Amino acid sequence: MKTLVFLEHHEGVLQKDSLGVLSKAVSLGGEVEAVVLGQGVEELAAGAGRFGATRVHVMDDVLLAAPLPQPRVDALETLVGEGGFDTVLFAASVLSADVAAGLAARLGAGLNYDLTDLVVEDGQLVGKRPALGDSVYVDAGWTSEPRLALVRSGTFEPSETGGSPDVQAYESRFQDFSLAATMVEQAHEEAEGPSIEDAEVIVAGGRGLGGPEGFAQVEELAKALGGAVAATRAVVDAGWYPYAAQVGQTGKTVSPKLYVAVGISGAIQHKVGMQSSALIVAINKDPNAPIFEYADFGVVGDLNEIVPKLTELVRQRRAA
Ligand SMILES: Cc1cc2nc3c(=O)[nH]c(=O)nc-3n(C[C@H](O)[C@H](O)[C@H](O)COP(=O)(O)OP(=O)(O)OC[C@H]3O[C@@H](n4cnc5c(N)ncnc54)[C@H](O)[C@@H]3O)c2cc1C
Structure with missing residues (x-):
């Protein structure tokens, strides 16, 4: 299994859910690499090594500065194709869900979403997904590669294993239509104290x-x-x-x-x-x-x- 984990970040911080998915991927074995897309993100990539990624691919580009999905789909399409990844994992978020769906369409790949566990059974990756109002769990598989998966937020805790990864810069072309949307404004919700995702x-x-x-x-x-x-x-x-x-x-x-x-x-x-x-x-x-x-x-x-x-x-x- 050669797995790529998409590491989402905001304001210079790698998202906890993404690191949790990375840690889970490492625990499943095989080659596990990660990708960080954005502008000025090389340091973030180095930090991902602590969570077990042996190699972190970085695409640093002004066109990836805004948290918009389509340029990320272009960047991932290039990397998945060149890197020979058979599995691409995302921690679900508004941005990651858009990116994963776009990548699935681009690659003609199967995307299992809302997974609350990942296991390897008889050498095959199997996702667990709650169904029927979360009253039962179903096994979700893939019929082709690459296998794409979105993991439900808050599912896996990051665990630090140490290590410094091989950080590799790469480049990708952008489709014209991918650059049609621009971010006009980003506003912050006023909040006091910790967010519920991070609160102890x-x-x-x-x-x-x-x-x-x-x-x-x-x-x-x-x-x-x-x-x-x-x-x-x-x-x-x-x-x-x-x-x-x-x-x-x-x-x-x-x-x-x-x-x-x-x-x-x-x-x-x-x-x-x-x-x-x-x-x-x-x-x-x-x-x-x-x-x-x-x-x-x-x-x-x-x-x-x-x-x-x-x-x-x-x-x-x-x-x-
Ligand atoms: C498809 C679907 C998705 C859903 N998704 C969610 C979801 O994401 N999150 C969610 O929370 N729900 C969800 N629901 C709704 C869920 O089924 C429940 O209706 C909801 O969680 C009930 O909310 P509640 O406990 O606040 O209200 P109630 O069920 O009305 O419970 C209120 C409780 O307060 C107690 N109480 C009343 N007065 C007092 C008092 N003075 N002192 C102490 N106790 C008191 C009562 O005994 C009662 O147990 C979903 C439902 C569906 C069908």
């Missing part, structure tokens, strides 16, 4: 909060714990909290050290986004709520009484 502690709120004002106590608890705030789809759909905070099947997948679920029933579609958290604490007034079936600690009671007390206790402990 998450306090998530659900419909049990009773309304958007209920999130104030969730935010207070998250602040006391130094964590981020997440939400269920029910409250996002109701407009109580922004979509960026949604955890679950149609939201983000997170795996913090601590996940506190406040007023959340624990539906399967929510569970799939947070079940890999190291410790799950649930606060719910219904002792039969499904979340108690997989929470490590459960508190049965009214969140309006419990959450403020818990926040106060955390503050006292932190101050002591």
Whole structure:
């Protein structure tokens, strides 16, 4: 197997999910190389060696400065063809999904998406994908090479193995149509504290909060714990909290050290986004709520009484 991992980066930082996919690829064996596309990205490429890539291909070009997919499709088409890769892996993101889909079309290759695991069975790469509302896992294979795969965000943790890679610069032509789109503006979302993808502690709120004002106590608890705030789809759909905070099947997948679920029933579609958290604490007034079936600690009671007390206790402990 000769695998190429697409390393996405933003503002000079390689994305954690991409490094997680690289680490997984290394653990599967075979030749594993990576690619970094952008402008002024050579140093980033060297950093990828710590995660096990023996060789990192770099295409440094002003036309790759903006995070646009089509020029990246051109650059990858060249590299996959010249490098003889049989497998190309991506960590799913808005950009990577566009790039992977474009590359699949360009190469006439099969792309399996939303994978939550990759294994080698009888010498063949097999992807695992949740299906039927994430209630079952199906095996996803490829009938031809190169095999393209998009891995669900938050699936694999990066693991540092050390090493400095052979960094190789390469060049590619761009198609005229690939340069038709230009980036006009890039705006940053105002945010305080860690994002839910990176947070070690998450306090998530659900419909049990009773309304958007209920999130104030969730935010207070998250602040006391130094964590981020997440939400269920029910409250996002109701407009109580922004979509960026949604955890679950149609939201983000997170795996913090601590996940506190406040007023959340624990539906399967929510569970799939947070079940890999190291410790799950649930606060719910219904002792039969499904979340108690997989929470490590459960508190049965009214969140309006419990959450403020818990926040106060955390503050006292932190101050002591
Ligand atoms: C295709 C599909 C995709 C979906 N994707 C997602 C997804 O990505 N993420 C997601 O979260 N959901 C998703 N859903 C929705 C999911 O099925 C549930 O409807 C949703 O997760 C429920 O949200 P909730 O727990 O906030 O609300 P509810 O299910 O209404 O639960 C509220 C909980 O709060 C408790 N409660 C009420 N008052 C209090 C109180 N005072 N104190 C303590 N506890 C209290 C109740 O006992 C209850 O358990 C999806 C559904 C479908 C069909």
